[in-house]
Amino acid sequence: MASIRELHQQLVRKERTATEITQAALERIHQLEPKLRSFLAVTADQALAQAQRVDDQLASGEEIGLLAGIPIGIKDNLCTKGIRTTCGSHILENFVPPYESTVTHKLAEAGAVMVGKTNLDEFAMGSSTENSAYQVTANPWDITRVPGGSSGGSAAAVAADECVVALGSDTGGSIRQPASFCGIVGLKPTYGLVSRFGLVAYASSLDQIGPFGRTVEDAAILLGAIAGYDSKDSTSLKVPIPDYTQSLIPDLKGKRIGIITETFGEGLDSVVADAVYQAIEQFKALGAEVQEISCPRFRYGLPTYYVIAPSEASANLARYDGVKYGFRSEEADSLLSMYTQTRAKGFGAEVKRRIMIGTYALSAGYYDAYYLKAQKVRTLIKQDFEAAFQSVDVLVSPTAPTTAFKAGEKTADPLSMYLSDLMTIPVNLAGLPGLSLPCGFDAQGLPIGLQIIGNVLREDQVFQVAYAYEQATQWHLHQPEI
């Protein structure tokens, strides 16, 4: 299991070619996919062509960047020009975007080698990747369990070394929760740090693209490559992007860390709580000042999210109507039946549920009671975080209340499925950066995730705390046997 930096050195020292690295990744994908099902599409030809370009650069003595020649997985809700982008939905079964998302464009420019498009819950709605219309991805640590979601394909692929790093998207925890379930590092950046252009929208005010890696450094390198202002995204922030690898210092002297009291309540597995408490002891040992911090409105995050996200989704997904692209029901005999049949057959149950919730919440007579109220609570949650960051540098909590659950265990009970995002959702509502990294294993050998939350645009502090902890522990060295 090599890191980006190790592979880069092998390339620069001509110990391996980019083509060899890519072939190895493709070979591993070929071996593991029957069990894992992380990828919806493997783009071997494009990957080998990109690797060849990197090899040509090396052969002609050109300097290459850290990501050049590095195999990477891309969540299939990121548009890739000329390559089918399904969002895990039947309704986009045959959709081939004529444009490239900003992040994949940046990665291609950096020489990264996309090996395939990874599986996800349909339109990124879900916490187990079981809502994909195509396949259920397995957790590499126990293939009877889910990898988390919605970016479960990306998380599983990185955990199983099918690729070195991957991109996911996180609307309520869709990067951090699967990172936790799969025992890897995943970061949701500050809202606006990474351009959303080309990310198929679920909930526009919450969606952010972020990196998965097996180490904090890999995640930091990948974030550095995709972050930055984009004139095609009005919500992207005009801020300078620091070199995040500079903040990877294995020392926490004077760092102020807050533990969110409200995240240690009902529903939290004791094994998860214990692992997080031990991590806190580790922080103290590294010189950090640790204190408990209350975010009283934290617990309102989940209901707030399940008004705002479906509301935005109900509008964002209205465009899938069979008129312009994607699936169209051919049995329709009128405009209305074309709409209803296309959408009834094209969307899965969870997507329909959220469209209906959102449509309801925005309807005349309900708007004030639901959408407007939720926006007000969102502001209060933000204020809780703002107050907390007056006295600490980062906040910590468990990433998810449990370790990975069994496939099929929660599919019949949406509410219990929603609860797995309890700890991550408030971070999206507040637009803050949040990272998950492994902090232990349960009795079944399943990884446990620790969430580190930073203030707005303080990814540097999040990375520093995560890196210091990672370097002081051995969790990231564990590998799933698959």
Place this chain on the structure above:
Amino acid sequence: MVTAAPVKTKYEAVIGLETHCQLSTATKIFCSCSTEFGSEPNHNVCPICMGMPGVLPVLNETVLEYAVKAGTALNCKISDYSKFDRKQYFYPDLPKNYQVSQFDLPIAEHGWLEIELIDEDGNPNRKRIGITRLHMEEDAGKLVHGGSDRLSGSTHSLADYNRAGVPLAEIVSEPDIRTGQEAAEYAQEMRRILRYLGVCDGNMQEGSMRCDVNISVRPVGQAEFGTKVEIKNMNSFNAIGRAIDYEIERQIEVIESGGTIAQETRLWEEGSQRTISMRLKEGSSDYRYFPEPDLTPIEVPPEKLAQWKSELPELPAQKRHRYEADFGLSAYDVRNLTDDRAIAEFFEATLAAGAPAKQSANWIMGDITGYLKSEKLEIGAIALTPEALTELILLIENNTISSKIAKDLLPELLTQGGSPKALVEAKGLTQISDTSALDSLIDELLLAHPTELEQYRGGKTKLQGFFVGQLMKKTGGRADPKLANQLLLKKLAG
């Protein structure tokens, strides 16, 4: 016994207009596609205006500039904080099945526009019509139905998204309008203002300006409004006036005959000159508006606002007031001169060059406008400069040429340009004002027409016209008419 005739109830109409104006930016509101009219179907489109998955809107700043300028010219308050919202409804011409529009925080509110109606005596009557709001939004595409001109009954429909994402300003008036004439004048004044600003070409045939009318009637003196009917599909100012006049009568008739007005949308049928029911409005539609999360709120920086305000031209109403006060022109003349900003500016340029206002106005509104109309040209397209027109007018004023000669010269000046003075000299068209020269010409003339001379002297004085005509013919129209008449009369008398 005397029976009092029943007192006839007098009604008044309450009318408000919703005007959709296409802002004449080169590119669309949220992407860089061209806004050109008349391109091949689906030629001016991209993933953004097609509403493809994962694309994002970015506001074209010129749209904001034009909306702020229009709002300012309509005496609106420009909002410090404004935002876009999603207006949701399903229709195949709407790529995203929501329209990005502005709901509760429009860019401009609380303005007014002054209309001017000229009465039978030629006096202007002015009235202010309130402007409730002006907001920015994207236009939808266009459907072409197979086998029918409407969706219902068609075998299939084709969607053309060239117009999808073209920027619009929707301007809503207060219900201050009372007659079809006022409504037509409101729409016309709106068009003038927007064209003066250069933010909308106001072409109703191409749909770059579309007016919907809301109208109800009520007995005079009644405070509450009657049931409101919406009328669509008028594509001229004239049609707006006629549709309203028709609708007022129709509504009064329905009420007088004991019926009730249905809340509905009606279409103006130009062919039959009547409105027909299109659809009933059962309650208000629920568009499930909510703030557009893909666009940040709009806060116009004060320095930008100041700059845009400073760039506003003198507006038509201001020009009208000034022309009447300064040049003593009639309300009618003033309207003609100020209708088009380029014509008004041409007129002003002749004054600056020294032309007398009345003469300049007559030339511009008469021969020049006639030429523009027959050739379908804008004033900017003619070769005649304001300075040249001034020169021409002054040549008449100082008796160098007659106005007849001037009219003859005009076509060449309009198409070829050049100096009228040089043209007059080159063609030898200078007026003959020399007494001895004219005297000898008249002598020759009398000699050549002894019969007519005899008849004249015998009392048939009408023949004076014959001699004038002969003299003009002889001189190619160059004889100074006043002097020639004087001399002729003297010689005819013997």
